[in-house]
Amino acid sequence: MSKRRSSAVSGLSAWVDAVRHDRRATIGACIVAFFILLAVFGPFIAADPYELVGMPLQPPSGEHWLGTTGQGQDVLAQLVVGTRSSLLIGFSVGITVVFVGALIGVTAGYLGGRVDAVLSLLFNVFLVIPGLPLAIVIAAYLPSGPLTIGFVLVIAGWAWNARVLRAQTLAHRNRDFVAAAIVAGEPSWRIVISEILPNMTSLLVSQVIGGTVYAIGAQVGLEFLGLGDVSAVTWGTNLYWAQNDSALLTGAWWTFAPTGLCVALVGFGLTMLNSGFDEITNPRLRLERAWRAYLRARGHRPGHSTPVVAGESAGSALVTGDDHA
């Protein structure tokens, strides 16, 4: 038992190390940390986002750093206060999507046979049905609010994770340590939880991050359409009101530009963080980095045929997960 705990600690420090040694991951971690702090403490510091503080559509000034909205509210206050709900929904959906995906994907991959056939069919169908229209149709029937948004985003988003995790489980299932556990008479659920899942930790973490990026973007999209609670203050509803007040055609760039920048920054930060974690998932990348450093120290340029397997980074949502199957 103590051995397992120590391996967990060294596992954690491996993550911290990976972030510190990769410049992109460090930048990503800083951006994400900044927005998490903003989400936690921002609403206590910022002014009341609902209060009508001045004339509508005032450009940025010393008094209102990011100007005022079409209703005369402070844009900066709305931006800061909106961070909390946007990030909260983003991370919860990111975690839930991976949880559901793991439940179905790992079950399919581990049990195989008919169960696998049925579950695979299920996630393949959900993968091919366009997500945004599906989410819109379901959300329109439910009472508008953060719970509805979270729910429809999970429905529209879990299938991708299930597919990748099934492929990974299939790859692990034929390894010797799983065979040993089966021979030792361990029950299936225990093999899955203590043998297979721990070996996929890095993949799960990278999926949670990828899922969060998806959730934040899709949530903003749904709320922009007016499917969220339009009286709440979130990044998506900020953009909804900007569009509704025809901010564009009056030239009021400050009502929509900062919100989109924040959405993009969070997404970018998370993606960069993920690329640092890639090195843990893929030891070959680490070896390759060492090899490159060695070559450079001797004044050579790395050639074309460095044997590296494609690293599946979070940004490349298009890479198929079947490579390992």
Added chain:
Amino acid sequence: MFVRYLLKRIGFYLLAAWVALTLNFFLPRLMPGDPATALFARFRGMLGPEALEALRETFGLTDAPLIIQYFTYLGHVLQGDLGISVAYYPSPVLEVISGGLFWTILLAGTAVIMSFIIGSLIGVAAAWWRFGRIDTIMPPLSALLGAFPYFWLAMVALYIFGFQLGWFPLGHAYGDGVTPGLNVAFIADVVRHAFLPVGTVVIATIGGWLLTMRNTMVSVLGMDYVNLARAKGLSPTRVALRYAARNALLPSVTGFGMALGFVLGGSLLTEIVFSYPGQGYLLVQAVRSQDYALMQGIFLIITFAVLGANFLVDLIQLWLDPRIREATS
């Protein structure tokens, strides 16, 4: 003998279409309260009792048992009867949708194909000149651009190039001054109107293709046959494109079908920003006026379109990858 493979794929798409249809049928019925009231609340005062009764019939919302209602609904959909739109009363939903379908397919289709071609080419270049300038700048840059919501990029593009600089029109698919038809003025006007919407979707989606292509290309470039081609003294362009890129293309093509639905979602939102008269614009009208029939109709038609496009991708893959042909024979 790849007929079995094709039949399997067709069966799968039929199943997916059936799932979408069934979802559509059960959604109004799963919600609290009487589904008919929710569906037709907006019609009150617009329709007489007989017309309402006919509408109920279309959705199978009768007092008959659920299973009969279900088959009534399926029957109506198969006949192309998707109900009547509230937002565009009294037009039938199918008519409203087909009016915008061309523009959506034009916008999303052009965007996804251009993004695929440009992204893959940059990916090839990044992998070929590995650690070079393209390889160090483009992947993070495209990741940054991909992090922006499509529709926000659209707003910025519209603001800068449409509103401030006045280079492009501020919305719609074509101007008032041209007559629709196959004439040069009209087509030029359509291209001018589509430039910004297509451009923003391409910029936002290029990163996925770029990274996929770059990563596969890097591993393909390490293969023996590429080294052999190089050793034979073939020209670099030939090695890069005919030997490496051609084989590295497969994972991208596989991902193409799946990306379609995703890109379409973003392009729907982009349409709204540009008041482009496609499905996205109709969708937002439907959401704002609680036009459930139109919303569900759009969902169905878009799903069917994506399924059809996926089948096309399957055909292309069959042609590209001999392994599929052989495995199924």
